[in-house]
Amino acid sequence: MHASTAEHSLQQLYSEHHGWLNAWLRKRLGCAHNAADLAQDTFMRVLSKDSDLPAIREPRAYLSTIAHSLMVNFWRRQAIERAYLDALSLQPEHYAPSPEERELIMETLLAIDAMLLRLPPKVRQAFLWSQLDGLTYAVIAERLLVSERMVKKYMAQAMLHCLLLEQAG
Template identity: 45%
Template sequence: MHRKLGCWHRSADLAHDTFMRLLAREEAPSILEPRAFLTTVAQRVLANHWRRDKLEQAYLEALASRPPELVPSAEERAILLETLQEISELLDGLPVAVKRAFLMAQLEGMSQTEIAAALKISVTTVKRHLVRAGTQCYFAMAVA
């Protein structure tokens, strides 16, 4: 991980996350190739790290465009980033258009008609996208 990240501290944190992910499992997996298995889990943790960094960077850029008096406190930013990460994980695996429609509706408060116009799709397709994203979130939360 250090070769990919270039930082001993971050790579140690991600190695810790990798082992915590394995220890948190309900039942121990039967592992035929422990090194390959650990490498796969570590790569997934690293991919999640990069996705989280990209999300955080986009959030910080959005904050930079706000007037100073509307910028949330450090604690509020941390909570918002954690919430955004949870939403991102819930929507993981959905097509981009479905995610965008869902986020436009939930975060920006856009109507289905406005979303359809912005994405250049029909209102019926927007409804399907919203149902699909909502269903994915509901069942993902029910499992957790």
């Protein structure tokens, strides 16, 4: 598609549906500021895709699908931030990290969360039970209805993902 045609199509999509999308997000988020941010992020995502805008038959369905995905990510990030801040509030004040350290910790937690989401469900569950709950492989195997050997394979897969995450960082 010619650049000016794509630009015109995006402008038209934006002008015709931005207000609707913003209201749709505001209703779900209960916050005008976050809704405005996610509406902008949605159009930025549309801009970054190599899609043929004139070929979109249901623009509101298209936009709401993208916005919903962004909203789920927003809620996950909020939940992780709340959990981190709750854990931090239980620490003595002299252990409080600096704002820069907190930001690095949050980035790391979000990267770990994203890595865990990429794992198959049984691998993720085995890893979390082992690392967070301290369950033995035998107990995990029982809970997942698999062999202990399969749990070892799951753990190896999860550890490989952790190593790849560490190398990327």
